Amino acid sequence: MRADAKKNYDHILAVAREMLTGNGANASLRDIARKAEVGDGTLHRHFPTREALLEALLREGFEDLARRASELEQSDDPRNALVTWLREATTVTHNYSGAIASMVSAIADENSALHTSCVMLRTAGAQLLRRAQAKGAARMDMDGNDLFALISALAWLAEQPPLVPRADHLFDIISGAILTSEQQ
Known part of the structure; x- marks a missing residue:
């Protein structure tokens, strides 16, 4: 260029x-x-397209989140690693309010400009989830798609004016539902 x-x-x-x-x-x-x-x-x-612009904006943040997931995989506490990454992913996603619907659509649309970046985000989270599941720290009936959906939901909730004051509380409820009470 x-x-x-x-x-x-x-x-x-x-x-x-x-x-x-x-x-x-x-x-x-x-x-x-x-x-x-x-x-x-x-x-x-x-x-x-607008989607191509969103992809360029989100790509850097999603690449950073993928690197962060790799770092967190080294943690001795897979439960905390998963929750830390989930919070960071929700924050990055929320920073681009209005992109959530496009992200949710893009994950299933291989022709979408956002598809590759969204798949990268989903894959990074799925790795942390599987590690937490292997240690008994996260429920077994979830996968990376579920985690991606929860990131999208949490980011959407955090941009709804009446819910903004409750965003952290709602995050705690949802992350608590992902985790198990036992850890091997």
Whole structure:
């Protein structure tokens, strides 16, 4: 990529990150292009669809979460490792409010621009879950798909204004339902 194209790409991502986090999840690609001070054509050359832009934004966070899962696999406490990662994954996902529905759809759609990143996230969590299950720390009737769904649900709950004050409590209830009372 040419230096000027890379600069535009990075700038568009920075503006999109700012606009799509928090309450700006519904910002249009046109609004992002305007705020980035690039033409619609420039934005669409880099990100032909909103989903492609979301993928570029989420990929780095999901790659970090996959690395974090690998680190946590070394922990002596698989129960704590799973809950720590679940909390971090929920936070990263919640940072892009409005992307949750796209993520849930993308996991089953191999043609989605988000598919690979979402599968990476699901796989990282599934590894921690299986490790916790092997140690008797997590219920056996769950898999990575269930964990991915719970991350999505927790992130969605945390963006509902009446539930924001209860988000940590709800996280504790859901993570408690994943864990078992016994650990081998």
